[in-house]
Amino acid sequence: MxxxxxxxxxxxxxxxxxxxxxxxxxxxxxxDVRPARRQAVAEPLRLPLALREDGDWHVRDFRTVPHELILGAMQSGKSVYLRNLLCGLARQRVVLVGIDCKWGVELAPFAPRLSALADDPDRANDLLDALLEEMEDRFRLIGLSGADPDAVLTSDVWGLPDAVRPVPVVLVVDEVAELFLAANRDDEKRRDAMVTKLIRLAQLGRAAGIYLEVCGQRFGSELGKGATMLRAQLTGRVCHRVNDEASANMALADISPEAALAATSIPADRPGVAVVGDSSGGWSRVRSPLLSLEDAAAVCRDTSALVPELPRLDRFRPAVAVASAGPSSSTGATPTARPVTE
Incomplete structure (x- = not known):
């Protein structure tokens, strides 16, 4: 045919x-991929992120696929996929949390829309503690709903009435390998604690409305204890061009050997092309529409008023650089920093 x-x-x-x-x-x-046309009524936690090779759109639906692993080497287009994801979520009533142990260089441009940002391992460890506390409180809220004989029984936050339902939380971990690296015994203890906390969030977070996006250039069992267990909880898989076959197999081999083979054949001159799969065994080649860092940062600045209130994360709220007002602001004056909560 x-x-x-x-x-x-x-x-x-x-x-x-x-x-x-x-x-x-x-x-x-x-x-040549162009952004998807915006729907008249945006569905919560459901975003068209990349065009599939059959002409349909790959839709990231957090309620269907709660957690996702995104892999890609430098200049593979992984960052562009992440920008589209963050901009789509920024327009919705969602708590955005970032862990970027590369001193925040990847996620800092989106700070106006972030409710929390950790830029080093120690701060990331404290932030994960706060998220676990938030998850436990949400489970208590779900349990209390069953005490009302007139209430509809539910086992997750989406069955709660709108008036009491907590706001969804999306945790983005950029360069997950940085959380696994350890140079001494103290680093090893902190690493084991952080990985355990991530696994707990991946295992239990869906029912509490807490979702994970884990990104990295390289992901393999040699990262250390807990790497394979964490990967098993990440149902969605997005694999851009990678530098080694082992990373493609780690992402896609348990979904389909053909998908892993397709990921290793992505050419270097087509950034943004990736292989997307999930635990159902289905997979497809996709490509994200180009979105510059400046445009993505502008979207997060314009939507900064949509940051939901979550007091437990206030101490992790990132500072935002604001240009000085007045004539000197056009002459290259140094911006001043203020907390976005002001």
Missing amino acids: RHAWGAHAVHVRPTKPGWLELRLVGWDVLA
């Missing part, structure tokens, strides 16, 4: 018993 119709590709998928959908694509849709 591809030859007879002169098509670029033909995709076949079952829609219901006895029915197949044939989709003929006339050109390489991943060659």
Whole structure:
């Protein structure tokens, strides 16, 4: 059919018993990807992030796939995928939390919209403690709802009434390998504690409305104790071009060997191309629309008023640089910093 119709590709998928959908694509849709048109009514925690090779959109649905692993080497387009994700969430009523142990260079531009940011391992350890406390409080709230005989029984926050339902929390961990590195015995104790806390959040966070996006250039069992267990809890997988076959296998081999093979064949001259899969075994090539760092930072500045109140995270709220007012601000004056809570 591809030859007879002169098509670029033909995709076949079952829609219901006895029915197949044939989709003929006339050109390489991943060659030039434009942002998806905004829906009239945005669905909470559901974002179109990348165009699939069959012409449909890969939609990141946190309530269906609560946690995700994003891998990619330098200049692979991983950061662009993350920018699209953060900008989509910034427009919604969501608590955004960041851990970036590269001194915050990757997530600092989004500080106006972040409720918390940890830029070193010690601060990340304290932030994870605060998130665990928040999760425990939410489970107590869910348990109390069952004491009311007139209430609808629920085992997660989405079954609670709108008036008492906590705001969803999305934790973004950039360069997860930095959390695993240890130079001495004290670092090893802190590393083991942080990894254990991340695993607890991944195992229990979905019911409490806490979701994880774990990013890295390299992810393998040699990172240390707990790496494989953490990966097993991250249902969604996004693998951009990586520097070694082991990383592609760590991300996708348990989903499909063909998916891991496809990830190792991504060319270096096509940044943004990735292989997306989940635990159902389905996978597809996708490409994120280009979004510059300046545009992404502007979206976070414009949506800073949407930062939800979560007092437990106030001490981790990042400071935001604000240009000095008056004529001197146009002459290259040094910006001043203020907490975004002011």
